[in-house]
Amino acid sequence: MNLDSAQxxxxxxxxxxxxxxxxxxxRLEDDPDNSDLINAVFRAAHTIKGTGGVFGFDDVVEFTHVVENALDTIRSGELKINSELVALFLSxxxxxxxVVEHAVNGETLSGEVKKQNDDxxxxxxxxxxxxIEEKEDDSDEKISSEEPYDGAGCSENENWHLSVRFSKDALRDGMDPLSILRYLSxxxxxxxxxxVFDKDDEEELSPIDCHLGLEIxxxxxxxxxxxxxAFEFVRExxxxxxxxxxxxxxxxxEMINALPEDDNKIGELLVSCGALTKSELEGVIDEQTEHRFSPAAGSSQILGEIVTEKGMVQKEVVEAAAEKQQRVRSLNSTAKTIRVDSEKLDTLVNLVGEMVIAGAGTDLIARRLGDDSLVESMSVMSRLVEEIR
Known part of the structure; x- marks a missing residue:
């Protein structure tokens, strides 16, 4: 069985x-009201289905999904477990x-296995x-019927925002990032x-490394x-x-502060945290550009001011992005210089001087002895000393 490490x-x-x-x-046969045991059975089915979906194992997802629904009905108390149900769940x-073994081995389910599933x-x-019959998708109804948060301090964004940064070994371990998108869909x-491209990897790209992140x-x-x-198997x-x-x-x-320490612009940070969409950002940048080159325009507004005035993003979020940007740039600038005690520098200069003198003496002795290998070695040493100087 030739499987990659992830599968x-x-x-x-x-x-x-x-x-x-x-x-x-x-154990449920003797203790049918034990909620911990019921939850354990449900979690097992849920994890197998979820991770199977990440790998694109549709047969696993379809079969386990029905089992999971039945277990969820029992878990909620709508259905009582009995010995007949226990026997069926064991089957x-x-x-x-x-089904899992067929999926991992890349084998299509045979007609016999499909019939067993259906039965x-x-x-x-x-x-x-x-x-446990399949319910109609009511995700739109669920969201639209939710009461909005009271008071200020909340966004009107109806979407979940997922910020994902894969490890470099994700592809090497057999994980396809697209499979997660398929499962989320x-x-x-x-x-x-x-x-999102990892800027730290620009100089060392490898076809077997994963250099991308996703904002969803x-x-x-x-x-x-x-x-x-959806991220159960790659969470670590x-x-x-x-x-x-x-x-x-x-x-x-919190999302802005948790983003990787990249030197991003304000707009990029707002998109990465889900406060703005990419199309909204492009629209604001176009407006900013038109304003800047308009003859009747006064001083040019910065992007943060525009999105705040339009009510697209709360002022506190823009300020957090600005602080994050300033903090990262400050760290990047201070990392270019270091402080060294002047006395240590003087000592280092003196030691290099003594090394030059000792090296010259050793080179002279090597030439008198006529030892070619020693002369060559001293020549290399002299070159390295000169580079230090």
């Missing part, structure tokens, strides 16, 4: 989760193992009284994706925990920041 890790994790699921199910657990899921629907509508605007009615599941190897819809000003400020 091999997923298979190992699934096997561990399925063992935990089996143990919890067996579903075994089938999940088969088991039909039995599950029958035992649960049709409680199943949770709602991706309104915008901005790729997602319109979805899902909870934060569900959205985070990348930086992920998630900002909810209609977030408070302090959340934007």
């Amino acid at each position: 091999q890790g997923y298979l190992t994790e699934c096997n561990e989760l399925l063992v935990e699921m089996e143990g919890a199910l067996l 579903l657990r075994d089938q999940m193992e088969i 088991l899921l039909a039995s599950l629907v029958a035992l649960t009284g049709g409680e 199943g949770m709602g509508d991706i309104k915008q994706v901005i790729t 605007a997602l319109f979805s009615g899902e909870e934060k925990e569900t959205i985070e599941s 190897d990348c930086l992920v920041h998630i900002l909810p819809p209609r977030a408070k000003i302090k959340h934007y400020i």
Whole structure:
């Protein structure tokens, strides 16, 4: 079985989760009201489905999704677990193992396996009284029906904002960043994706390293925990920041301060934290340019003033971006010089002088002895000393 490290890790994790699921199910026969055991079974199915979606394993997602819905119904108390359901979930657990192995090995499900899937899921629907039939997507209704936050200090942005920075080893470990976008698209509508290039890597690009980050605007009615599941398998190897819809000003400020220490412009920082969209930024820059070259225009407004006056971004968020920009630039400028004690410099100069004298004496001795290898070695040493001087 020739698997890359990421998929091999997923298979190992699934096997561990399925063992935990089996143990919890067996204990539920004697303790059907134990919420911890029910939650353990649900988490196992949820993780297998979520990470499978990241890898693009559609068969795993489709099968496990129905199982997860049934478990969620039990977890919420709408359905009581019994011995018949436990026996069925054990069979579903075994089938999940088969589907995962097929997906990781890149094998298409055979007609027999598909029939087993359909039969088991039909039995599950029958035992649960049709409680887990697929619900219509009501993400638009969920968001539009939410009451807005009270008072000032909140944005009107209806989208989730996800800021992602992958590790350099993401591609080498078999992770395709596009698979995460595909999985997120199943949770709602991706309104915008901005790729961010790692400026520190400009001089050392490698085709097997990942040099990109993503800024994602997602319109979805899902909870934060569900959205985070898209990054379950890469969480330890990348930086992920998630900002909810209609977030408070302090959340934007926290996002700005958490962004990588790049020397970005104010507009770029506001886009990266989700306060502005890229198209909004381009519109403001165009307006700024027109104002600057207009004969009737007075002094040119800076970008931060324009977006604040238009009510596009709260003043506190713009100020936080400006402070972040100034802080990074200050660090970059101070890093170019260092302070050294003058006495240490004098000592270093004296030592170099003594090294030159000692080297010249050794070179003279080597020439008198007629040792060519020693003469050559001293020649190299003399050149290095001259470079130090």
